[in-house]
Amino acid sequence: MTTIFGYPLPVVLGQLVLGFVNGSFYALLSLGLAVIFGLLRVVNFAHGAFYMLGGFVAHLLLIWFGVNYWGALILAPLIVGALGVGVERALLRHLYTLDPLYGLLLTFGLAMMFEGFMQQQFGSSGITYPVPAALTGFYKLGFMVLPIYRAWVIVASLTVCFLVWILIEKTKLGATLRAATENASLTQAFGINVPVMVTLTYGAGVALAALAGVLAAPITQVSPHMGTSLVVVVFAVVVIGGMGSIFGSIISGLMLGFVEGLTKVVYPEASTTVIFVIMAIVLLIRPTGLFGRD
Amino acid sequence: MKKLTIEMMLSAAVIALGALASNGAARAANDQVVIGDIDDMSAVYADVIGQGGVEAVKMAIDDFGGSALGKPITFISADHQNKPDIGASKYREWADQSGLTMLLGGSNTGVSLAMAKVAGEKKVPFFAVGAAGSSLTNKDCTPYTVHYSYDTTSLANGTASAMVQAGGKKWFFLTADYAFGTQLQEAATKVVEKSGGTVVGSVRVPLGTTDFSSFLLQAQGSGGDVVGLANAGTDFVNSLKSANEFGISATMKPAALLAFISDIHALGLNTAKGLYLTTGWYWDLNDTTRTFGKRYFAKTGKMPTMNQAGYYSATLTYLNAVKAAGTTESDKVMAELHKAKINDMFAKDGYIRDDGVMVHEMYVMQVKTPEESKAPWDYYKLVKTLPGEEAFGPLSDSTCPLVKK
Numbered sequence: 001m002t003t004i005f006g007y008p009l010p011v012v013l014g015q016l017v018l019g020f021v022n023g024s025f026y027a028l029l030s031l032g033l034a035v036i037f038g039l040l041r042v043v044n045f046a047h048g049a050f051y052m053l054g055g056f057v058a059h060l061l062l063i064w065f066g067v068n069y070w071g072a073l074i075l076a077p078l079i080v081g082a083l084g085v086g087v088e089r090a091l092l093r094h095l096y097t098l099d100p101l102y103g104l105l106l107t108f109g110l111a112m113m114f115e116g117f118m119q120q121q122f123g124s125s126g127i128t129y130p131v132p133a134a135l136t137g138f139y140k141l142g143f144m145v146l147p148i149y150r151a152w153v154i155v156a157s158l159t160v161c162f163l164v165w166i167l168i169e170k171t172k173l174g175a176t177l178r179a180a181t182e183n184a185s186l187t188q189a190f191g192i193n194v195p196v197m198v199t200l201t202y203g204a205g206v207a208l209a210a211l212a213g214v215l216a217a218p219i220t221q222v223s224p225h226m227g228t229s230l231v232v233v234v235f236a237v238v239v240i241g242g243m244g245s246i247f248g249s250i251i252s253g254l255m256l257g258f259v260e261g262l263t264k265v266v267y268p269e270a271s272t273t274v275i276f277v278i279m280a281i282v283l284l285i286r287p288t289g290l291f292g293r294d
Numbered sequence: 295m296k297k298l299t300i301e302m303m304l305s306a307a308v309i310a311l312g313a314l315a316s317n318g319a320a321r322a323a324n325d326q327v328v329i330g331d332i333d334d335m336s337a338v339y340a341d342v343i344g345q346g347g348v349e350a351v352k353m354a355i356d357d358f359g360g361s362a363l364g365k366p367i368t369f370i371s372a373d374h375q376n377k378p379d380i381g382a383s384k385y386r387e388w389a390d391q392s393g394l395t396m397l398l399g400g401s402n403t404g405v406s407l408a409m410a411k412v413a414g415e416k417k418v419p420f421f422a423v424g425a426a427g428s429s430l431t432n433k434d435c436t437p438y439t440v441h442y443s444y445d446t447t448s449l450a451n452g453t454a455s456a457m458v459q460a461g462g463k464k465w466f467f468l469t470a471d472y473a474f475g476t477q478l479q480e481a482a483t484k485v486v487e488k489s490g491g492t493v494v495g496s497v498r499v500p501l502g503t504t505d506f507s508s509f510l511l512q513a514q515g516s517g518g519d520v521v522g523l524a525n526a527g528t529d530f531v532n533s534l535k536s537a538n539e540f541g542i543s544a545t546m547k548p549a550a551l552l553a554f555i556s557d558i559h560a561l562g563l564n565t566a567k568g569l570y571l572t573t574g575w576y577w578d579l580n581d582t583t584r585t586f587g588k589r590y591f592a593k594t595g596k597m598p599t600m601n602q603a604g605y606y607s608a609t610l611t612y613l614n615a616v617k618a619a620g621t622t623e624s625d626k627v628m629a630e631l632h633k634a635k636i637n638d639m640f641a642k643d644g645y646i647r648d649d650g651v652m653v654h655e656m657y658v659m660q661v662k663t664p665e666e667s668k669a670p671w672d673y674y675k676l677v678k679t680l681p682g683e684e685a686f687g688p689l690s691d692s693t694c695p696l697v698k699k
Contacts, residue, residue, distance in 0.1 A: 014511050022505050116336065123596075124340035125531060125560035131539075138541060144511060147539050219539070220504060221531045221560060225337060229502040264508035269471050271508075272500040 007265055010143035015261040017141070021150045023257020024157035025212055029230065030237040030249035031161055032208035035168070038244035039181050039201045042092060042103040047234065048227025049111035050206045053080050054213025055222040056118060059129050069132035069218070076214045077207035084206025088199045111227075118224040126223025135218075153215050160211065161250045168246055177201065181244075229272075236279040242292025252290060325622050327362045328370065328393045329355070329609060332381050332409065333400020333424060335373035338502075338527045341556040343400045343424050347605040349594055351398065354609035362616050374400070378408035385409050389416040395622040396421065396612050398605055401527075403427035403474035413438040417624045419631070421608040424601050426526075426552055427477040431650040435694035438624060439650040440631065443604035444574040446474075448685040449551055450481035452572025452658045454522070456677060457549045458489040460570075462520035466513040466546070467496035468506070468533055470525035475499075478524040478551050486522075494518045499525065499533075506533040507540055514542050521546045531557050538565055554599040558661055558673050566673075567663040574656055575600040575640055576674055586639040587671075597671040607640030644682070649694035653682035 004012050029051060036044045057079050058072035067075060087110065095102045135149045168174040180187040180194050188194045213227075220226055237256055241248030256275050263274040270277075282290060331351060333343050348371050355367050370392065374381035381399075388394035389412065397413070399406045399422040406425035413420035414436035421440045422430050428445040454465075465486050469475040475498070483493050495516040497509050510533065513521045521542065523533055530553055537543050550571040558566045577587030577597045586606070590598045598606075615630035616622055636644035636652065644654035659674035667673060689697060 008515070011512070011515055015508055018505070018508050018511065021507075119336065119340065123556070123560075124336075124338060124344070125528065125556050127560060128535070128562050128565065145541050147541075149539070150507075219535075221528060221535065223528055223560075225528065226504075230504055233504075261508055265512065268497050268499060268509065270500075272503060 005266075011265055012262070013141075014144035015265050016258060017144060017146060018150075019258040019261025020254065021153055021257070022260060023254035024154050025216065025230070025253075026234055026237050026257055027161050027250045027253030028157040028212040028215070029209060029234040030241065030253045031164055031246065032205040032212075033234060033238050034241070034244055034246055034249040035164070035208070036202055036205035037238070038246070039177065040092070040096070040103075040198055041100055042095075042107065042202075043100060043235075044202075044205065045104055045108040045231070046087075046111040046114065047107075047206075047209050048231025049114040050080055050084065050209040050227075051213040051216070051230065052118065052222075052224060052227040053083070053114060054210030055129065055217040055226060056122070056213075057210065058214045058217050059127055059222050062129070069130075069214075072214050072217075073211070077210040080210035080213075081203040081207030085199055085203040087206075088202040092202065093195070093198070111231075115224045115228065122224065124224060126221040126226070129217035129222050131218040149218055153219070156215060157212070160208070164208070165246055165250065233272075233275055236275045238289075240275075240279050240282045240289055242289025245289065245291040248289060248291025325363050326365045326368065326393060326395075327613070327616060327622055328368045328388075328395050329398065329612070330385070330388050330392075330394050330396070331369070331371040331398045331400065331605075332374050332384050332405075333371070333398075334376050334402060335371070337376055338529070339376070339401035339424070341560075342527060342554050342599055343601045343605060346594055346596065346598065346602045347398070347400060347423075350590065350598065350602045350606040351609050353590070353593070354606045354613070358610060358613045362613055363620070363622070367613070370394075374402070374405050376402050376405065378405045381405035382408040382412050385412040385418075385420075386416065389418045394418050395616075395624075395627075398423055398608060400424040401601070403430075403477065404472050406430060407434055407473060410434050410436055410439050419612065419624055419627060421612065423604040423608055425474070427473050428481065429473070429477060431647075432693045435649050435692075435696055437696060438628060440608070440646055440652055441650050442608045442652045443601050444572075444656065445651065445686065446478045446481040447687050448574070448656045448680070449478065449572045450485045451685050451687065452656050452678075452680055453549050453551055453570050454482040454485040455489050456570055456572075456658045457520055457547065458486055458491040462547050462549070463491040464518040465491060465493045465520045465522050465549075466516040466518035467493065467522045467524050468509050468513060469496055469498050470529055471498040471500050474526070475524045479522070482522055482524065482551055499529070501529065503529070504532075506536045509533070510536050510540055510542050513546065514540070519546055520549050522549045522551055524551045526552045526554075527557065531561055534561060534569070535565060554601070555597060555671070555673060556599050559596075559671070563662060563664045563667055563673065566661045569661040570658065570677070571661070571674075572656055572658050572680075573600045573674070574654065575603045576657060576659065576676075577603075578672065578674070579657070579676070582639045591671075603640050607636070607638050610638060611636055647686075647689055647692075648697045649689065649692040650696075651686050651692075653686050655682055656680045656685035 054076050057076040061067035061072045137148050139146045237253050241252035263271045372384045396419045401424035403425040406422045419438045423442045426446050428447045431441045467479045469479045553571040615627050619626040619630045641654035646652050658678040
């Protein structure tokens with residue numbers, strides 16, 4: 001059997017595919033964080049909680065209104081995004097003139113409140129969300145069995161990442177957004193309503209997190225804590241990619257998914273730490289992150 | 295300037311907290327029963343005991359009449375957040391300042407090992423209910439520890455031997471990478487090898503891993519016929535889900551080395567059906583368990599897990615010992631505890647051995663299919679009842695220095 005560094009090729013390939021799946025989640029989540037940080041300079045600690053709420057809203061839509069997975073994929077991000085808009089309007093916008101630490105503390109507190117509330121309502125073991133009928137079954141890849149749903153996750157999240165990247169880098173709307181990021185008061189002087197833009201950007205970033213939550217629902221148990229451990233990893237991804245860099249967060253999300261996948265074969269005990277080791281190394285060599293500017 | 299304000303606010307908060315804590319300091323321990331509960335109240339294991347355990351203890355105190363030795367019983371609880379240092383320092387604080395006379399230890403072996411050290415030092419009886427690790431009654435035993443509901447030895451003697459007997463000879467372990475997981479794997483390995491099986495491999499998974507599929511793929515590549523899940527709570531639920539998703543359950547049999555009814559409830563019978571597991575208690579065993587189960591359900595809307603039932607039983611067992619001893623003095627209460635026969639909704643002729651194990655029957659269960667389940671929470675069918683001595687092993691096997699050889 002062909003081996004790579006002493007590990008059978010099928011094992012390595014299998015881990016790479018799974019790493020790709022996890023990397024897609026990291027990319028989608030870190031994208032939302034990067035968009036928010038880019039414009040608002042807010043380190044959105046509630047990102048994991050919004051991801052979790054996405055999963056729960058999908059579940060509630062199903063049991064209360066019979067809305068299926070495909071409907072939830074559209075509706076849940078809209079609903080949670082609207083909640084994000086509310087949070088920005090009511091709370092966050094008062095903090096923009098203050099030290100970024102305040103935004104971090106506020107969103108951290110919000111995350112704890114959302115998680116605590118959901119735990120009170122649903123308990124800590126969570127609920128099972130069914131895989132949509134059209135996506136059940138497997139692809140036999142020879143070296144592994146890939147559930148169709150996981151393949152769909154890769155396709156869906158990469159498509160969304162690509163679209164967001166196009167939107168920000170290649171459209172007029174994106175250009176104004178980038179302008180507002182660079183110099184808000186000058187952009188406002190050109191007659192652009194920056195506060196509305198900030199609100200909608202936060203809402204959109206939150207909606208991306210909720211979308212990731214819906215995508216994750218059929219895979220992991222939908223539980224109040226599903227975002228807690230993930231969000232820490234995603235922060236590391238954003239730091240590695242370069243705070244605020246859209247492209248950087250997508251690429252480093254995918255890349256770190258791979259690295260993590262390989263670590264799971266080589267030294268599984270370190271699989272949850274490897275990303276932070278990389279983060280430390282990147283910060284030492286390139287303090288602005290791999291794709292960061294200034 | 296702004297930073298300064300935050301620092302000032304923080305120090306004000308710290309001072310306020312300190313004042314709160316010292317308020318409880320003056321209370322003396324003159325025969326007033328103070329029961330403490332330190333558990334995971336807000337994270338992955340919160341459904342196993344958590345608030346449900348608080349409810350169970352309150353039921354036990356009410357059923358006992360609300361007072362002991364002529365004084366009202368006090369009950370306090372705290373969240374250890376799965377951090378051993380928080381658990382140990384809370385225990386120490388309560389022992390020093392709140393007149394604690396008995397502590398119920400919730401989930402997480404790591405935290406309970408740290409708390410057992412405090413039990414030995416402060417001489418306050420410690421009922422480890424939620425922790426599985428059997429080192430609590432072996433190398434880490436103390437004269438004040440009682441290991442109540444179950445332990446890694448009894449879990450392995452139940453599930454592992456049942457699986458090997460059913461033909462699952464080659465095992466691959468997926469193990470939570472901390473004291474609990476490694477002790478559980480160790481115990482199961484012993485049983486598998488003694489019953490004529492072999493262990494073909496294992497992988498240690500860090501706690502809080504979000505995706506288990508990589509590890510399950512390794513299990514599948516091992517050529518084993520059983521994948522032993524030496525993990526618990528959300529980790530167990532997510533690994534079993536991934537096993538189904540990747541079709542691993544078709545070639546390998548998953549064995550739940552520790553599963554609670556709350557996990558099965560969260561998974562649903564479609565995913566969990568056919569699974570073997572071992573439990574120290576189930577609500578639908580007999581009339582007394584059913585009566586307790588229904589009373590508890592009326593209060594909480596859920597059927598109790600074995601550890602929530604264990605909390606109720608442990609509280610009553612302790613209160614009965616205090617009554618028999620006529621004092622809360624630890625050594626006298628411990629002497630009564632070691633003399634007592636425990637007969638209640640939890641145990642039949644249970645007793646506390648010299649090493650601290652509460653010996654009682656354990657049950658090997660198989661999860662019902664959706665068709666077999668007749669009512670909500672009707673999840674298990676009894677495969678085998680293990681007598682206490684068979685489940686917990688002979689006292690001569692214990693490495694606890696307190697056991698006279």
